[in-house]
Structure formats: C-alpha cells, structure tokens
Amino acid sequence: MVKKGKLVLLVTVIISVIVFGFISKSLVDDKPKVVLVLKGLNSQYWQIVKAGAEKAFKDFGIDGKVIGPSDGSAKEQGRLLEKTYKENPKVLITAPVDSSVIPILDKYTVNKKIPVLLVDQDEPWKNKTSYIGTDNVELGKRAGSLLGTQLQPGDKVAIIGGDLSISVFKERVNGAKMALKDAGIIVAAEKVGIPDDGKTANKEMKKILSDHPDIKGVITTHDIVALQVAEVLKEQGLTIPVIGADGIPDILKLIEDGTLSGTVAQNPYDMGYLSVENALKVTKGENVEKFVNTGVDIIIKENAKQRLDFLNNLIK
Structure with a gap:
C-alpha cells in the first residue's frame, strides 16, 4: 500500500509539472512580441528611451526587447532590422537613423503585414502605423x-x-x-x-x-x-x-x-513608454493616432534638479 501511495504521488507530481509547464508556456506564447530598434544605445538620450520602453513592457506584460546599432550607423541598423524581420515580431517600433532603412521597413508591412511604429524621428513613409515623438x-x-x-x-x-x-x-x-x-x-x-x-x-x-x-x-x-x-x-x-x-x-x-x-x-522616457503602449493597442486591433505628440518642456534652474533626479534614477 505504501509503495502504491508513493507511486500515485509521483505520478501526480509529474502530471502537475507537465501541466504547469504547459500553462507557463501558453502564458509566454500569449504575450505579444514587440521589438524596439533605436538609433543606438550608447548615449544618455537613448538610454532614457529604452528605460521608458522597458517599463511599458513590464506594465503591459509584453515580450519585448530594445536593441540598437553600436556605431549609430544606418548600415548597422539595417542589419539589425533584417535580423529582427526573421524573428517575426508582432509589432516593430523603430527610430530610423535615416530614410535609407525605409525599404527594409516596407518588407515588414508589405510582405508580412507587421505593423511598424516610428519613434523619435518621423519619416514621410506611407506604411507607418504611427509616429510617437516630438513636433x-x-x-x-x-x-x-x-x-x-x-x-x-x-x-x-x-x-x-x-x-x-x-x-x-x-x-x-x-x-x-x-x-x-x-x-x-x-x-x-x-x-x-x-x-x-x-x-x-x-x-x-x-x-x-x-x-x-x-x-x-x-x-x-x-x-x-x-x-x-x-x-x-x-x-x-x-x-x-x-x-x-x-x-x-x-x-x-x-x-x-x-x-x-x-x-x-523632449520627453524621451514618454516616447519609449507610449510607443510600447500604442504597439499593444495595435496588437488588439485598436486604432491609434497617426501622430502621438510627446510634448516639449522648458527647463530652467528652478525645475532642473527635479528632472535631473528623475532621469538619473533611470540610467544609473
């Protein structure tokens, strides 16, 4: 009887592990995959954009990542965009180095119907879903x-x-x-x-x-x-x-x-956060504005420290 009880317990544990693993995998698979390809990651500015995006990934339960060319070149960004294209993200967000990467972005929207949102830098490109950034x-x-x-x-x-x-x-x-x-x-x-x-x-x-x-x-x-x-x-x-x-x-x-x-x-943190928030809306089939204005602030001595403390906490 004891041996039989142990066998039942063992089988129960195994089944539980399998079921839990299946549920965990399903939850991961249900998370929309969003990739943000920036102009670079080495400057304070892009680190702040990245921080905003990563906070939104966490808040909205998104399987997201932020990447960018180490040298800030359009050629290297193009290589990263080509690599990401093969990964089939649900939505792509990018800050184009320049217009030379537009033909690659066309492959996303035309060949695979992957929505593309532009952040920080707008381009006169008809296939973009939205531009999130500054006027x-x-x-x-x-x-x-x-x-x-x-x-x-x-x-x-x-x-x-x-x-x-x-x-x-x-x-x-x-x-x-x-x-x-x-x-x-x-x-x-x-x-x-x-x-x-x-x-x-x-x-x-x-x-x-x-x-x-x-x-x-x-x-x-x-x-x-x-x-x-x-x-x-x-x-x-x-x-x-x-x-x-x-x-x-x-x-x-x-x-x-x-x-x-x-x-x-500018408000680079808001750019990162709002670009991800709008990418999530796209995955749900919701409409998004063609231009999401992240605003412009005047910074003088009286409010510089407050903003500085906020940004330093993001990129420390």
Whole structure:
C-alpha cells in the first residue's frame, strides 16, 4: 500500500509539472512580441528611451526587447532590422537613423503585414502605423522664443548642429528661425552637418566666435552639440545663453549649477513608454493616432534638479 501511495504521488507530481509547464508556456506564447530598434544605445538620450520602453513592457506584460546599432550607423541598423524581420515580431517600433532603412521597413508591412511604429524621428513613409515623438518645428520655435526672451531685438546669434538632411534637425532649425525672426533676432552664423564626435563641434564653434565675436546666443540642433558649445564658451570666458534640444542629464547639470540659463527638452522616457503602449493597442486591433505628440518642456534652474533626479534614477 505504501509503495502504491508513493507511486500515485509521483505520478501526480509529474502530471502537475507537465501541466504547469504547459500553462507557463501558453502564458509566454500569449504575450505579444514587440521589438524596439533605436538609433543606438550608447548615449544618455537613448538610454532614457529604452528605460521608458522597458517599463511599458513590464506594465503591459509584453515580450519585448530594445536593441540598437553600436556605431549609430544606418548600415548597422539595417542589419539589425533584417535580423529582427526573421524573428517575426508582432509589432516593430523603430527610430530610423535615416530614410535609407525605409525599404527594409516596407518588407515588414508589405510582405508580412507587421505593423511598424516610428519613434523619435518621423519619416514621410506611407506604411507607418504611427509616429510617437516630438513636433520638432514646435520645439525649434520654443527654443528660438526662449533665447529671444534673454536677448534684445537686433542681437546676433548662431545656429549650429547636425545634418539638415535629417528631418528632425531641419524642422528644429526652421522653427527656431521663425521664432528668432519674430523676436527681431539676427542669425549671423549657421553651421550644420556636424557629426557627433565632439571635436568637430568644438572646432566649428571656435571659428564662429572668431568670425562673429559679437554673437549673443547660440541654438543647437541637439544636446551633444550644445555640450561642446558650452565647453568652448567656458574656455573663452563667455557666458552667453545656449539652447539645446533634448534635456539630457549632462545639460541639466549645467542648468542646475548656473552655467546655462535654460533649454528646451523632449520627453524621451514618454516616447519609449507610449510607443510600447500604442504597439499593444495595435496588437488588439485598436486604432491609434497617426501622430502621438510627446510634448516639449522648458527647463530652467528652478525645475532642473527635479528632472535631473528623475532621469538619473533611470540610467544609473
């Protein structure tokens, strides 16, 4: 009897393990698979986007992952997109490095009917399901207006930053010029097409100051450049305002300690979170907005620390 009882117990345990394993596998299989392919993962900005997405994966029970090219190139991003294509995700979210990856994205939507959401950078691509990110013309306008409040009509400023073939940068510059014109501020120098290597921005800013020693302020297309501009100004003992765009922690530190007066900031954490939230809606067959605006914030000394503490907790 004892042996028979042990046998029954053993069989019961085995069946329970099999059933539990089957249920666990079913639960995992039921989770929608969502992949987010960013422009990179090495910068503070993309780490914040990643943190937002990973929080949403957890909150919504999604089988998700975030990847990005180590060198930030379109070629490497294309390779990652091709690899992900073979994995058959339920939804793809991506921040295109540039328009050269669009033919790969077409394969998702046309060949496999996989919805594709764009985050951070919009593209004039008819097959996208949605764009989740900033209205970059509006961001540029707010940057120009913020700088204008610190200057006088007739003052001269410089615009410096990335390649205007990238729509994000082009829209920001256009928006900034509109606001500066309205404020009566003169754009005396414009240098774009600068890579994110630091050295080039440093060199070009020094040249601008040499050619236009009377400029009273600077607008940059993004914070990587703004950091270099601030470094050059510090070296030369100048305290003119510099307005960047992304609100990364390194810029916020400069605002908190009074080195910079303020900046405009995107909301990269919200971009990551909301892109995943909208991807989930797509898997359920729900409609999503073609443009999900994640907003622009003005950051000054009074609110810099609060935002800095929040971001530092995300990427520590």
